Amino acid sequence: MELRTFYNLQEKEMTFEQVFERIKMYMAQQPIGHYKLMLGTDSQVHPQQTRFITGIVIQRLGQGVWACATKTIVKRKMNHLHERISFETSLTEEIATLFTENHKNELIHIILPHIYDGATFSIEGHIDIGAGQKNRTREFVREMTGRIESSGLEPKIKPDSFVASCYANRYTK
Incomplete structure (x- = not known):
């Protein structure tokens, strides 16, 4: 597997370990807080490729976030919805597997x-899917939520998946 790099508006080409250090520093600044570590991916089909953006966001509820993203390019149009959501x-x-038990324990x-x-x-x-009656992705909810649960997340x-549907979505264009 090639070395994955991460970026945000302040920094480019961060390694996962650098990302993890930023998350630890963010939490250590104010250890009494309600923290959510959120991971999510969105995609956009372009004429020659499909661009996937995975976001990592650490949120201190009511007091801001630190976030970064990583990009994956598939050099073809992925028009089939189930394939893309999968x-x-x-x-x-x-990305969840990068957060080993040791990493999680350090944050805890x-x-x-x-x-x-x-x-x-x-x-x-x-997950950038919805259960609403008019949502084309509703048939994938059970499958994809089961996969995410089995990853320990x-x-x-x-409307609660803003890392995928808002943050990552912004960078897929």
């Missing part, structure tokens, strides 16, 4: 001394 989910699962240990003061930490997998779909 590949988006696979990319989110891939930042807030652990403060849980009685209300500090919390959760990890979510955001709490699955979120529209």
Whole structure:
């Protein structure tokens, strides 16, 4: 597997370990907080390729976020909806595997001394699908949420999957 790099508006070409250090620093600044680590992918079909963007967002509820993204290009138009949604989910699962048990434990240990003061930490997998009657992706909800759950993430779909449907979506154009 090629070395994946991450970027945001301030930094380009970050390694995963650099991303992880930024997340730890963000949480350590204010360990008494409600933290959500959210991963999600969106895609856009272009004339010669399909662009996938996977976002990593650490949110301190009510007090901002730190975020970055990574890009994957498939050199063909992926017009079949199930294939594209499945590949988006696979990319989110891939990024989730980078957060090993040691990584997760390091993040938990930042807030652990403060849980009685209300500090919390959760990890979510955001999927760009919806269960609404008019949503073309509703038939994939059970399959994709099951995959995200088996990755150890709490699955979120529209309208609660903003990392996929808003943050990553912005960079797919």
